[in-house]
Amino acid sequence: MTDNQYYYAVARIRSRELGLLNQAFIDQLLGAKSIEEAMRLLQDKGWHMPDSYTTESDRIEKMLASEKQKTWDLIAELVDDMSVFDVLLIENDYHNLKAAVKKSLTSVKHSEIFSSGGTIDPKVMEEAVTTRDFSPLPDEMEPVAEKALDTLLHTHDGQLTDIIIDKAALKAIGEAAKRSGSPVLELYARLKIAAADIKIAVRAVKTGKDKKFIKEALAPCDTLNTEKLAEAAGEGMDSIYDYLSLTDYSDAVPELKKSPSAFERWCDNLIIRNIRSEISHPYTIGPLAAYIIARENEISTVRIVLSGLINDLPEESVRERAREMYV
Amino acid sequence: MGIALALLGAASAALFAGIGSAIGVGRAGQAAAGLVTEDPSQFSRALILQLLPGTQGIYGLLIAFIALSNIGLLGGNVDTSMSVGTGLMYLFACLPMAFVGLVSAMQQSKASVASIGLVAKRPDQFGKSMIFPAMVETYAILALLISILAINGIPR
Numbered sequence: 504m505t506d507n508q509y510y511y512a513v514a515r516i517r518s519r520e521l522g523l524l525n526q527a528f529i530d531q532l533l534g535a536k537s538i539e540e541a542m543r544l545l546q547d548k549g550w551h552m553p554d555s556y557t558t559e560s561d562r563i564e565k566m567l568a569s570e571k572q573k574t575w576d577l578i579a580e581l582v583d584d585m586s587v588f589d590v591l592l593i594e595n596d597y598h599n600l601k602a603a604v605k606k607s608l609t610s611v612k613h614s615e616i617f618s619s620g621g622t623i624d625p626k627v628m629e630e631a632v633t634t635r636d637f638s639p640l641p642d643e644m645e646p647v648a649e650k651a652l653d654t655l656l657h658t659h660d661g662q663l664t665d666i667i668i669d670k671a672a673l674k675a676i677g678e679a680a681k682r683s684g685s686p687v688l689e690l691y692a693r694l695k696i697a698a699a700d701i702k703i704a705v706r707a708v709k710t711g712k713d714k715k716f717i718k719e720a721l722a723p724c725d726t727l728n729t730e731k732l733a734e735a736a737g738e739g740m741d742s743i744y745d746y747l748s749l750t751d752y753s754d755a756v757p758e759l760k761k762s763p764s765a766f767e768r769w770c771d772n773l774i775i776r777n778i779r780s781e782i783s784h785p786y787t788i789g790p791l792a793a794y795i796i797a798r799e800n801e802i803s804t805v806r807i808v809l810s811g812l813i814n815d816l817p818e819e820s821v822r823e824r825a826r827e828m829y830v
Numbered sequence: 831m832g833i834a835l836a837l838l839g840a841a842s843a844a845l846f847a848g849i850g851s852a853i854g855v856g857r858a859g860q861a862a863a864g865l866v867t868e869d870p871s872q873f874s875r876a877l878i879l880q881l882l883p884g885t886q887g888i889y890g891l892l893i894a895f896i897a898l899s900n901i902g903l904l905g906g907n908v909d910t911s912m913s914v915g916t917g918l919m920y921l922f923a924c925l926p927m928a929f930v931g932l933v934s935a936m937q938q939s940k941a942s943v944a945s946i947g948l949v950a951k952r953p954d955q956f957g958k959s960m961i962f963p964a965m966v967e968t969y970a971i972l973a974l975l976i977s978i979l980a981i982n983g984i985p986r
Contacts, residue, residue, distance in 0.1 A: 510857055510943050514864025517950035785944035786861070 510786050512581035516794045522549060523830045524801045533822055538812045563809045567802050571620060574798040578791060587788060590679040590688045591795055595621035597672030600644065603632040604651050604664060647671040666720045673699050673722035687778055687789040691796060694777065696724045697752060698770035704736035704743055705759060726751050764824055772827040775800055779829060797829030833901060833910055835917030839924030840897035843977065847890025847931025854883025854939030861946040875949050875956045879942045882963045886935035889974040893927040896981050916984065923980030930973030938966035
């Protein structure tokens with residue numbers, strides 16, 4: 504479908520954007536004195552309240568899962584070929600691959616380790632890993648699954664397995680974004696990969712990994728020189744700050760100095776700020792992609808706020824973690 | 831040959847402006863349907879915005895009528911001996927409406943689609959939302975005016 508064929512879809516999304524949570528609502532949610540008050544505010548906004556649940560966390564997770572599903576149901580109604588949005592779902596597939604590989608070597612029986620919303624059924628993934636028949640998996644995932652499983656079998660190094668899969672996931676996200684032909688999704692993938700590489704480099708410094716390991720772990724990135732980032736990570740945090748201050752991500756430096764959660768927040772806010780221009784695009788796939796990202800962003804913010812309420816965290820500490828809203 | 835050229839001009843005005851309007855109204859109609867799916871109370875507003883790119887087709891039809899009338903095709907007293915020069919004059923007189931009609935209808939539909947998005951977000955701004963696509967109409971009206979003046983200026 505070319506961009507010019509999204510007139511109907513974008514008009515519907517424009518109406519739906521009215522229901523997105525804005526900053527004022529998040530402030531109101533942050534000010535809620537109890538989980539019940541917060542849930543009532545969300546219910547007034549049209550958020551689904553689950554009828555049955557075991558614990559408060561279960562109730563929240565069911566509500567968030569239902570909201571996520573609502574978004575994808577709407578998009579499935581509007582777009583014939585959903586593969587254009589693979590870039591937003593691939594992460595779940597690779598998360599499930601990681602879970603399947605680790606599950607195959609442990610006695611874990613829980614199915615909750617799998618995340619819903621990927622492009623591949625977790626059962627297919629589990630079956631492929633258990634039987635070592637990777638043919639049902641997408642072509643680009645087959646060698647990754649095999650390599651990750653062999654690595655875990657031979658080295659029992661979970662971290663190394665994670666690195667193999669995470670790097671492949673980032674590469675797949677970048678390729679899916681290019682295939683989508685949507686500037687918004689390409690931008691999303693670019694920022695996602697850059698943020699992931701920065702996180703990998705920072706974590707590597709903190710865990711004392713060597714340069715070879717870091718180079719192996721970093722995914723190819725259009726906006727960062729991974730060679731230089733790996734070099735900097737090999738030297739320490741200050742070198743990472745020095746390198747980043749010369750890139751498009753210089754604003755990340757003060758956030759990295761604050762805390763990992765401040766950096767995570769900065770990454771998500773950066774994506775939201777960059778896609779905000781889609782609010783005024785009348786007929787491309789961009790507003791649809793931006794709507795999905797905005798919904799994911801508000802769902803993760805609501806999770807942060809509600810978790811804060813459950814765990815009695817101070818409002819200020821939760822506020823620091825809450826993301827910027829799209830509208 | 832002259833009458834064929836004049837007829838080509840009249841047909842072009844109706845054809846190209848009509849094509850532009852059909853594409854434009856269809857395009858804006860999709861957006862209008864999207865808005866009404868979410869908010870049926872916006873039907874009348876969406877309909878007005880959808881119809882705006884339809885005017886070029888009417889202008890094209892008007893020019894075709896005037897041209898056909900002047901060359902006698904409507905009254906039954908067609909001038910088959912019309913010179914090539916006169917035929918060309920009719921053809922060129924119709925071209926402003928044909929081409930400006932086609933392009934303006936398509937561009938106006940984009941403005942209409944954007945305005946439908948505006949109404950979806952701010953229904954109270956409907957008045958302003960109509961102005962944006964209506965601005966494109968100016969150029970269709972200018973072309974209509976030139977085509978009418980040119981056709982009426984051709985010596986019979």
